[in-house]
Amino acid sequence: xxxxxxxxxxxxxxxxxxxxxxxxxxxxxxxxxxxxxxxxxxxxxxxxxxxxxxxxxxxxxxxxxxxxxxxxxxxxxxxxxxxxxxxxxxxxxxxxxxxxxxxxxxxxxxxxxxxxxxxxxxxxxxxxxxxxxxxxxxxxxxxxxxxxxxxxxxxxxxxxxxxxxxxxxxxxxxxxxxxxxxxxxxxxxxxxxxxxxxxxxxxxxxxxxxxxxxxxxxxxxxxxxxxxxxxxxxxxxxxxxxxxxxxxxxxxxxxxxxxxxxxxxxxxxxxxxxxxxxxxxx
Amino acid sequence: xxxxxxxxxxxxxxxxxxxxxxxxxxxxxxxxxxxxxxxxxxxxxxxxxxxxxxxxxxxxxxxxxxxxxxxxxxxxxxxxxxxxxxxxxxxxxxxxxxxxxxxxxxxxxxxxxxxxxxxxxxxxxxxxxxxxxxxxxxxxxxxxxxxxxxxxxxxxxxxxxxxxxxxxxxxxxxxxxxxxxxxxxxxxxxxxxxxxxxxxxxxxxxxxxxxxxxxxxxxxxxxxxxxxxxxxxxxxxxxxxxxxxxxxxxxx
Ligand SMILES: Nc1ncnc2c1ncn2[C@@H]1O[C@H](COP(=O)(O)OP(=O)(O)OP(=O)(O)O)[C@@H](O)[C@H]1O
Ligand SMILES: [Mg+2]
Numbered sequence: 001x002x003x004x005x006x007x008x009x010x011x012x013x014x015x016x017x018x019x020x021x022x023x024x025x026x027x028x029x030x031x032x033x034x035x036x037x038x039x040x041x042x043x044x045x046x047x048x049x050x051x052x053x054x055x056x057x058x059x060x061x062x063x064x065x066x067x068x069x070x071x072x073x074x075x076x077x078x079x080x081x082x083x084x085x086x087x088x089x090x091x092x093x094x095x096x097x098x099x100x101x102x103x104x105x106x107x108x109x110x111x112x113x114x115x116x117x118x119x120x121x122x123x124x125x126x127x128x129x130x131x132x133x134x135x136x137x138x139x140x141x142x143x144x145x146x147x148x149x150x151x152x153x154x155x156x157x158x159x160x161x162x163x164x165x166x167x168x169x170x171x172x173x174x175x176x177x178x179x180x181x182x183x184x185x186x187x188x189x190x191x192x193x194x195x196x197x198x199x200x201x202x203x204x205x206x207x208x209x210x211x212x213x214x215x216x217x218x219x220x221x222x223x224x225x226x227x228x229x230x231x232x233x234x235x236x237x238x239x240x241x242x243x244x245x246x247x248x249x250x251x252x253x254x255x256x257x258x259x260x261x262x263x264x265x266x267x268x269x270x271x272x273x274x275x276x277x278x279x280x281x282x
Numbered sequence: 283x284x285x286x287x288x289x290x291x292x293x294x295x296x297x298x299x300x301x302x303x304x305x306x307x308x309x310x311x312x313x314x315x316x317x318x319x320x321x322x323x324x325x326x327x328x329x330x331x332x333x334x335x336x337x338x339x340x341x342x343x344x345x346x347x348x349x350x351x352x353x354x355x356x357x358x359x360x361x362x363x364x365x366x367x368x369x370x371x372x373x374x375x376x377x378x379x380x381x382x383x384x385x386x387x388x389x390x391x392x393x394x395x396x397x398x399x400x401x402x403x404x405x406x407x408x409x410x411x412x413x414x415x416x417x418x419x420x421x422x423x424x425x426x427x428x429x430x431x432x433x434x435x436x437x438x439x440x441x442x443x444x445x446x447x448x449x450x451x452x453x454x455x456x457x458x459x460x461x462x463x464x465x466x467x468x469x470x471x472x473x474x475x476x477x478x479x480x481x482x483x484x485x486x487x488x489x490x491x492x493x494x495x496x497x498x499x500x501x502x503x504x505x506x507x508x509x510x511x512x513x514x515x516x517x518x519x520x521x522x523x524x525x526x527x528x529x530x531x532x533x534x
Contacts (some may be wrong), residue, residue, distance in 0.1 A: 022383045023351040032381035039374035040367070054406035109367065117332055117365035118422060121357075122382040124331045157361070222522075281333040 029123055033132040036139070042081070042105060047144050050098035050185075053154065054148030057091030062156030069163055073074050084167035085174065085246050088156040089149060089181055092244075096213060099141045103192020104205035106133050107273075111200040130197055130277055134190045134270060141189030146182025149244075153178055171213050173246055180244035180255060187266050188213065188240065194269035198276055213237045235266045283308055283461055284329060284430060291324050291485075291493035298324040300485035301338065306463045306478075308429070310454045313476030313493075314465040317513050321485040322465040323362045326434050330359050342430060346450060354383050354426030360419040362434040368408025372399055372418050379425055393421040398447075412439030420448075430461040437471060451477050469515070470508040473497070483513035 037043050039089050065079055065087055079087075107130075110116040123129050153174065169175060172282030191212075196205040213236060220232050232238055235251045242248055253261060284306040291299040299321040306312045314322050327333040329340050331347045342356050349357045352365060366375055376390045393402045397417040402410065407418060416439050423431060431452075437445050449473070452475050456462045466472050473493055481489040489496070499519065509515040 019352075019355065019427075022355055023386055024353070024382050025384075028382050028384055032378050035381055036367075036370070036378045037376070039371070039378065042369065042370045101366040113367045113369075114364040115370075117361055118379060119329050119362065120332060121359055121361075121365075122354055122379050124350075124353050126348075281327075 007195070014092060024123055024125075024128075026128055029128045029132045030136060032122075033129070033136045037106060037136060040109075042109075043102065043255040046098055046102040046105075047140070049150045050095045050102070050141075053098055054089075054092035054145070056151045057094055057262075058088040058152035059155050059159065061090035062085040064165060065165065066159055067114055068163075071165040082165070083246070084157050084165045085153065085161045085177065087160070088153040089166070089244065090247055090265070091152065092149075092185070093214070095185060096188050097210065098120050099144065100188045100192040100209045101206055103137055103141065103189040103194075104196035104209060105202060107156040107193050107196030108205045109196075109202060111196075112202055113273025116282050127274055130193075130270070130274055133197075134193045137193050138186045138190040142167045142182050144182075145185030146179055149178040150175075176255075177244045177246050180259075183259065184196065184240040184243050184262070187262050190266050191269050194266070194273040197273035200268065200276075228230050234261055236262060239265070283344075284340065284342055284432075284463060285344075286325070286329075286338070286340040289325065289328060289335055289340050291321070291328060291333060292336045297485050299328070299335075299484075302482070302485070302487050304480050304487055304490055306430075306461055306480075308461040309456060309459050309463040310477040311452050311464060311475050312478040312480060313472035314480050314482070315467065315472050315512055316465075316482035317461055317467055317511055318482075320467075320482045320513075322467075322482060323434055325482075326359065326432055326463075326465065328363065329432060330357055332361075352383055352426065354379065354385070356426075357430045357432055358423035358426055358428035359431075360423045360433040363416070365422075366407045366415065366418060368406060370407055370524060371404050372407055372410075372421070373403045375407040375418065376421060377427060379422055382482055383426060387426065389427070391502075393424050396424065397421040413441055413444055416440055417444070422453075428460070430463065431455055432463045434465050435467075436437060436464060437466070455456060467512070468508075468510070469512055473508070481512055481516060483516070488513065488516045 019145070062084070065082060068079065117161055119129055129266055150169070153169060157169065160166050167174065192205065192209055195208045196202070199205050199208060217232070217235055217237050220228050220235070223231065229251055233242070233251060239253055239258040239261035240252040243253065243255050243262065245255070248254065286304050289299055289302045290297070302325065303319070312464060314325070316322050317481060317500070324333065328335050328340065329347065342350070347353055347357060364387050371379070373390065374395065376393065377387065380387070380390050394400055397420055399414070399417055399421060407415065409417065416436065420436065423433065436448050440448060452462050452464060456477070464475065478492055478495055479496060480490065
């Protein structure tokens with residue numbers, strides 16, 4: 001009976017003052033997006049797939065080349081002008097799909113599940129969420145791409161050592177090129193993030209990504225030749241391939257120019273995504 | 283404190299919320315009552331800035347929600363629609379929200395315990411029952427220890443024990459001086475927890491009153507009014523009120 005006085009909060013007592021240490025900052029939003037990414041199983045699976053595509057397809061291409069050259073067979077025309085470098089990076093378009101799709105999922109998944117409402121209730125200014133997702137995922141996709149590219153080059157240059165195509169990682173430009181491949185995949189990841197946020201749909205985002213990087217280059221053959229040669233180098237896929245090509249094909253952009261053009265596409269996609277995020281209801 | 287001024291939301295030519303004015307005060311449970319489609323959820327989404335008003339404004343503690351530096355500390359909201367990624371565990375979901383505000387892991391554990399989710403906190407939220415999902419939503423709403431707690435149909439899917447727990451939680455929060463804003467389409471539920479009532483229908487405020495007042499005007503304190511159709515109830519009440527003081531019925 002003597003303790004009965006403290007059993008209930010005083011009615012209408014002033015609520016505790018807000019804790020000033022608790023507020024939204026850019027770093028904290030980054031931290032949150034980092035945690036969100038790694039707490040989903042699909043992240044681990046898709047990143048592993050992307051890495052596997054890079055490592056496995058490049059290794060298979062090198063082994064295939066080696067067995068053909070050892071048996072003295074007629075070379076497939078596809079292989080005739082291959083180098084140890086291009087053979088090693090045979091898996092880049094496949095890794096591009098895996099990493100791009102995961103980029104799309106990081107944003108489209110928020111809409112398809114409804115998580116976006118929790119996310120935007122916590123960060124109602126909205127844009128920091130997009131920048132953080134793009135930064136966190138871009139860096140991760142870059143690292144996976146760069147590690148995979150260097151790894152598969154080491155494997156396939158081992159496979160091809162002693163053949164006519166032997167190359168070493170210390171050869172001119174090789175490391176720059178391999179990091180360029182990582183950069184390409186990192187930017188594809190960011191473009192995926194942007195497309196998912198722009199279209200708010202997983203199917204739509206993946207279609208747009210595949211269309212932009214795999215289908216549009218094929219459609220170029222429908223254009224008159226003079227247009228084709230003017231436009232093709234500036235497509236996201238062609239500009240991206242220029243970033244890591246050691247001997248750019250004639251008419252292609254230089255590595256630096258390719259990087260600038262792909263950055264331009266990335267900024268465009270992110271800008272569109274930011275505009276939609278800020279302007280329309282969640 | 284939530285203040286809505288001429289708050290309006292149109293979706294195409296459908297007006298979901300139509301020039302609504304109200305104030306939700308601290309220290310009391312305010313019920314937000316209305317039939318399906320009355321605009322309750324839309325109003326709540328506008329309060330936390332998920333939907334932008336077509337006209338008018340709504341503020342929380344004097345500012346638009348997005349202008350607060352620690353929004354989760356101002357308003358904790360449980361929305362009607364699912365707002366959780368099913369692939370993430372309850373703990374990871376809460377932690378991701380906590381990181382945005384620098385809220386400690388200790389506080390995450392606290393709300394997990396408060397909502398009785400300890401045993402399932404590490405399971406994927408997609409495997410949760412309706413009631414567990416609702417508890418997780420409430421845990422997220424309480425995470426920032428917010429000044430205002432706003433719950434859209436919180437008793438949905440809860441078992442009787444959960445319903446009692448929610449009633450007690452709302453009462454305790456109000457007693458601690460928080461602003462508590464709860465929607466429902468059940469008058470019977472509101473009569474049990476709410477001190478104040480804002481009744482809406484077709485996007486408009488029909489009544490802004492206390493529960494006592496409403497019950498008294500409905501014919502004395504011996505009658506308990508429960509209605510699945512509050513708009514109809516209000517119409518009936520209005521007709522009755524206009525007849526009783528011997529005045530002419532203005533509507534006919
Ligand atoms: N995003 C939207 N697009 C178009 N119409 C909408 C949208 N959101 C709500 N509405 C419409 O606005 C009206 C109000 O809906 P709201 O969900 O706010 O009602 P409610 O009071 O919460 O109803 P309930 O009790 O069923 O939850 C409804 O007619 C609904 O169809
Ligand atoms: Mg509703």
